[in-house]
Amino acid sequence: MRLDKLIEDNLHTSRKEMKRLFLSGQVTVDGRKETQQNKNVDSRIHKIIVAGKELFTNEVYYLLDKPAGVVTANSDQKHQTVFDCLTLKDQRVDLYAVGRLDRDTSGLLLLTNNGQLGYDLLHPEKKVTKVYEAWINDIVTAKDIAAFQAGIVFLDGTRCQGAHLEILATNKEKGHSFVRLAIQEGKFHQVKKMFLACGKKVITLRRVAMGPLSLAENSQPGDYHLLTKKQLTLLKPYFR
Structure with a gap:
């Protein structure tokens, strides 16, 4: 989640107040003063302190073993989508797939609502x-x-x-x-x-x-799970 959006949602700051927080060194990530307002953060792998208060994010990350025959799309009139593979309680309107797999291709697909992370994982310069x-x-x-x-x-x-x-x-x-x-x-x-x-x-x-994510040896098409903290930590270099 963007750091400035996290601060805005939690502290209801104005633009002027937001700028003052950063300039006065009141924003720290993992104990270091942060000046990048659009930095991508997740409280599971970052300690975020703003004006003495710890802030927490609510992003989700599902690692799906996509079955063949399922399309990488938010909706489709003819075929099951990757989001249909999730139980109703796990389905969210803000989820999207990081990249895509062809309908007849199976395997690893990351579903998340952290758009910046998805963008960086797919960026050619990252060479994932x-x-x-x-x-x-x-x-x-x-x-x-x-x-x-x-x-x-x-x-x-x-x-x-x-x-x-x-x-x-x-x-x-x-x-x-x-x-x-x-x-x-x-x-x-x-x-x-x-x-x-x-x-x-x-x-x-x-x-x-x-990248650093891989399917378990016993993974079966249709299986999915939330990323563990260990798996999410492996993605930390892609948070910028």
Whole structure:
């Protein structure tokens, strides 16, 4: 939550009073005087003191294991949305998804009402790594690994940044490969287009990690939970 909004909501300050609080050093975050009025804070990981009073935020963060077939949207007339995966008591009108996963892609998706955090996690300068696991309809080779590392060029000429591709298993009988891929971009249908550029097709795609967050090994599609304090602390570098 923006620090100035938190102060306004709790202390009902005017703009002039707000400015005076910052200039007089009466605003501290984690024991340090704060001058950035729009700083993103959360009282679960920051100690926020204003004019001698501790303030508390009320943001929520859900880590969802999105099922395939569910759309990343606030509403949809034909398909279930990621917000429909939450129980009624957990649904809020101010929640939004940090990024998106295609309807047929499953896996990790962060739902929150902290808009600034979501923006920073998606900003290209942050270079937040997204990790996917996928079944491919062909045998992935060392040549493919090298091509991904060098930077795949889409069929339309768009060049991707270098990506780390790892072969986890090969089903020679079916001619399929199970792979793990780490990228720091978020181009439209990027993973699918990267493999298409190599003459291969993604059969199933699942995101297992985003930045410091990852799905539990026993996570099942449809599972979700509030971020633990430990998980939220891992995101602290993305609060600015």
